[in-house]
Amino acid sequence: MTKRAVLALADGTTFEGRAFGASGETVGEVVFNTSMYGYQEILTDPSYVGQIVTMTYPEMGNIGANAGDEEAGLPHAVGMVVRSLTKTPSNWRSQETLDAYLARHGRVGIEGVDTRRLVRHLRTHGAQTGIISTENVSAAALSERARAAVSMEGLDLATGVSCKEPYLFTTPTPDVFLATGDKQPEPELKYDVIAYDYGLKRSMLQYLVDVGCRVTVVPSHFTAEQVLAKKPHGVFLANGPGDPAAVKGADRTVAALLGKVPVFGICLGHQIMALALGGRTYKMKFGHRGGNQPVKDLTTGKVEITAQNHGFAVDDASLKGKAVVTHINLNDGTVEGLAVPDARAFSVQYHPEASPGPHDARYLFSRFATLMAGS
Numbered sequence: 001m002t003k004r005a006v007l008a009l010a011d012g013t014t015f016e017g018r019a020f021g022a023s024g025e026t027v028g029e030v031v032f033n034t035s036m037y038g039y040q041e042i043l044t045d046p047s048y049v050g051q052i053v054t055m056t057y058p059e060m061g062n063i064g065a066n067a068g069d070e071e072a073g074l075p076h077a078v079g080m081v082v083r084s085l086t087k088t089p090s091n092w093r094s095q096e097t098l099d100a101y102l103a104r105h106g107r108v109g110i111e112g113v114d115t116r117r118l119v120r121h122l123r124t125h126g127a128q129t130g131i132i133s134t135e136n137v138s139a140a141a142l143s144e145r146a147r148a149a150v151s152m153e154g155l156d157l158a159t160g161v162s163c164k165e166p167y168l169f170t171t172p173t174p175d176v177f178l179a180t181g182d183k184q185p186e187p188e189l190k191y192d193v194i195a196y197d198y199g200l201k202r203s204m205l206q207y208l209v210d211v212g213c214r215v216t217v218v219p220s221h222f223t224a225e226q227v228l229a230k231k232p233h234g235v236f237l238a239n240g241p242g243d244p245a246a247v248k249g250a251d252r253t254v255a256a257l258l259g260k261v262p263v264f265g266i267c268l269g270h271q272i273m274a275l276a277l278g279g280r281t282y283k284m285k286f287g288h289r290g291g292n293q294p295v296k297d298l299t300t301g302k303v304e305i306t307a308q309n310h311g312f313a314v315d316d317a318s319l320k321g322k323a324v325v326t327h328i329n330l331n332d333g334t335v336e337g338l339a340v341p342d343a344r345a346f347s348v349q350y351h352p353e354a355s356p357g358p359h360d361a362r363y364l365f366s367r368f369a370t371l372m373a374g375s
């Protein structure tokens with residue numbers, strides 16, 4: 001029998017639906033993602049720690065779930081909101097239903113929700129804390145508790161999700177993910193790269209390997225001295241959850257590396273780079289999450305359609321005299337990329353690894369390799 005579930009937002013708005021995944025209760029920042037596909041990559045992206053993700057596309061679960069589509073070993077989003085859940089997946093790679101996958105990992109979901117109403121609400125009033133409950137609790141009591149829960153601002157979630165020990169990564173992108181389906185030649189690993197793990201997605205590491213990097217992944221607390229002692233060709237700053245300004249010591253560490261070695265940052269890594277340069281970050285009203293965000297490269301005039309997942313952004317004015325703004329978002333004009341050419345450093349707010357999403361910006365991994373080749 002299908003069980004009733006409720007989603008209650010901190011501002012008192014409530015949504016009725018049916019439970020899927022695990023039973024129980026979950027608290028998190030309620031956000032929305034406009035990607036039509038790739039729900040498993042989204043759920044397992046560690047940047048979703050502490051967030052309940054609403055999918056705007058109405059049909060979810062149709063390709064089931066499989067280990068190959070995971071960006072990390074488990075779903076990091078703490079809950080999922082869906083309009084219509086498919087119970088019978090149809091895909092040769094499917095190993096289990098989305099329902100079974102979330103239940104196995106103890107993640108609570110709600111389906112049958114009017115997601116159009118929910119997303120309009122979040123766009124008007126902003127992303128906010130919410131609770132999904134499959135228990136028989138009054139919606140008003142849930143909203144009350146959501147109001148009392150901590151908000152995303154000021155939260156260091158990256159330190160907790162970062163790896164505990166350094167490890168080596170040398171696996172390229174599996175052939176199954178290449179658009180042509182062709183066999184990819186083994187890349188020659190020419191560059192030693194240190195990748196700071198703030199909660200990274202596996203595909204980023206694979207794309208680094210594809211362009212010739214032998215990657216040593218290190219915890220977020222790894223010091224600049226420890227990095228420089230390894231004499232890397234470049235340093236990569238990964239994505240991650242929470243407030244960039246709260247990640248313990250990260251800005252000072254990156255400041256000590258800038259100018260000494262080429263640096264490439266993505267998303268949280270981009271935000272931390274801006275902070276290291278003396279810039280400022282701020283919380284956006286509802287962020288950018290999806291696979292259809294138009295970004296303009298101000299250096300070439302070209303527009304890329306990009307994958308995104310962020311709720312904070314870099315303040316344009318705070319970068320004046322410190323870095324060049326190289327990319328902007330064409331929907332709202334926010335900063336999407338910066339560079340410090342003298343320091344051989346650049347970063348983007350969006351996701352060149354896509355996963356899921358368009359691959360327009362994949363060339364940025366090659367740009368990093370070129371920067372290392374010239375250094």
Ligand SMILES: NC(=O)CC[C@H](N)C(=O)O
Pocket residue numbers: 047238239240241242243244266267268269309310311312313
């Ligand atoms: N994907 C990311 O790295 C997200 C960065 C940061 N947690 C934000 O929400 O803006």
